[in-house]
Amino acid sequence: MVFASIKKIAVLAAVTVAAVNAATTPEAPFYNEAGILQVGTQEALNVTVAAGLSRDDVVSYPQASYVAVHFANFNLPEGDIVVVRSPDSSVAHFYTGKGRDDRENFIASFIPGDTAIVQYFSAAEAAQAGAAPKAPSYTISGFSRGFPSTHSESVCGVDNTRPAKCFASGTLFNSLPLAYEKAQSVARLLIGGQSLCTGWLAGSEGHLITNQHCIETAAAAAAIDIEFAAESASCSIECTQQLGCPGKVVATSATFVTNSEPIDYALLKLPATADISAYKFLQLRASGPVLNERIYIPQHPAGKAKRISSTLDSGSNAIVERVGASHSCGSNQVLYNADTEGGSSGSPILAASDNKVVALHHCGGCRNAAVDIRDVIRDLNTKRITVSNLLA
The missing domain is CATH 2.40.10.120 (Thrombin, subunit H)
Structure with missing residues (x-):
């Protein structure tokens, strides 16, 4: 799993984090205890973003079939926006205020593929050298990632769908x-x-x-x-x-x-x-x-x-x-x-x-x-x- 932070085009960090429950989580779809087809799992992150300075963050997991970013304490200043998108921008989801349905703690809609880009656009862009630190605007607390798309569950005989x-x-x-x-x-x-x-x-x-x-x-x-x-x-x-x-x-x-x-x-x-x-x-x-x-x-x-x-x-x-x-x-x-x-x-x-x-x-x-x-x-x-x- 790779998390990278990018500010003003310069790469500031690239951190590899150990997978959560990697030893026990199947890497293929399975039926969970509720009997639902589970097609992914969660990974933890703890990246807090301060208000007032636009930035890009990249959340990636090799061979993931999709990525859905988790947010906590989401509370953007008026006029600010967070975009969660695919690298080619073909899929994008937009969040303002307190995020998805004003819930503050939420899972963003999924991005197909193994990489999601989280872009924060500050309307004020007020951060300057020597300025006081801004209050936290949100935390990327983790993400869901889809298991590799290599598993096909069989049907009885020929698939007639x-x-x-x-x-x-x-x-x-x-x-x-x-x-x-x-x-x-x-x-x-x-x-x-x-x-x-x-x-x-x-x-x-x-x-x-x-x-x-x-x-x-x-x-x-x-x-x-x-x-x-x-x-x-x-x-x-x-x-x-x-x-x-x-x-x-x-x-x-x-x-x-x-x-x-x-x-x-x-x-x-x-x-x-x-x-x-x-x-x-x-x-x-x-x-x-x-x-x-x-x-x-x-x-x-x-x-x-x-x-x-x-x-x-x-x-x-x-x-x-x-x-x-x-x-x-x-x-x-x-x-x-x-x-x-x-x-x-x-x-x-x-x-x-x-x-x-x-x-x-x-x-x-x-x-x-x-x-x-x-x-x-x-x-x-x-x-x-x-x-x-x-x-x-």
């Missing part, structure tokens, strides 16, 4: 004409700078549903990158790298509404400022799934660009194979064989007949398991939580 774009035209469009449109409501979630899940817009008020094992607390909801339109440009482009084919991060935090560990769902509310009009929303089928009905699953398996699962190795359509099943993943489960991977947790299971959500994917091996959407509806009703246009 296809890039979402394949459903925008041609044979797959003719078979499932609304699948691509409905998939626009599905987002890639990077939680706490380290874990990947899938979520989707539910109802017309900016709510998002995913799994409880993805979002266990309000703190997890407050440290989440919600990224829509992360998909390949055409059907022929697979874009199978983790966090590949970047889309638009519409929110970097969400409000926790409720969750349920037994049912394994979480309901969040996106900020009112999030521009989500282009992504529409999905609705829950109040009557739930039907045995043997055809289904499809838009998802971000292993954090890849958006893909849709709709067929099996045999070439037949994916269907609901059991309803109300007892399974190692829980009771009253909906079972099916459509392909998923780690990172698909929280994906919607949509019925081909009416394009409504009938189940919530959360677990499984070769035979996958989902929460019956009626259990989610019942829990919301019990808690007297209403969401406009949620049910159909």
Whole structure:
């Protein structure tokens, strides 16, 4: 790991710091204790930056797939700005005041690749020789870094998921004409700078549903990158790298509404400022799934660009194979064989007949398991939580 500080173009320091928990942290994605696909880990830093003097800092870790800088005590003077960007400036995030959602202590949105540049621009640039030291403006307290993108989790048999774009035209469009449109409501979630899940817009008020094992607390909801339109440009482009084919991060935090560990769902509310009009929303089928009905699953398996699962190795359509099943993943489960991977947790299971959500994917091996959407509806009703246009 290398941290370098640069002031006025001159390199002042380059410090190599020992990796935290290097001996025990796997250098490949793994399932953590919560059952989430963890794709990175944290490293510690302690670099305090004084207000009033512009500077560049470089945070780098060899072969990291992404870097997400951690800030503490972030409190910029009025007019100052911090930019966290990639070396080529193709990706950049901007922070003022008390930082991400005025939280002071936060994780910046991720930068793809192994290097992030932190640029501090002081409006005053008041520091002069002999001037009194300025108060601290922020501390770079560490960073999350993605494991090298060399691990690919296997699916059972052939991977029959296809890039979402394949459903925008041609044979797959003719078979499932609304699948691509409905998939626009599905987002890639990077939680706490380290874990990947899938979520989707539910109802017309900016709510998002995913799994409880993805979002266990309000703190997890407050440290989440919600990224829509992360998909390949055409059907022929697979874009199978983790966090590949970047889309638009519409929110970097969400409000926790409720969750349920037994049912394994979480309901969040996106900020009112999030521009989500282009992504529409999905609705829950109040009557739930039907045995043997055809289904499809838009998802971000292993954090890849958006893909849709709709067929099996045999070439037949994916269907609901059991309803109300007892399974190692829980009771009253909906079972099916459509392909998923780690990172698909929280994906919607949509019925081909009416394009409504009938189940919530959360677990499984070769035979996958989902929460019956009626259990989610019942829990919301019990808690007297209403969401406009949620049910159909």
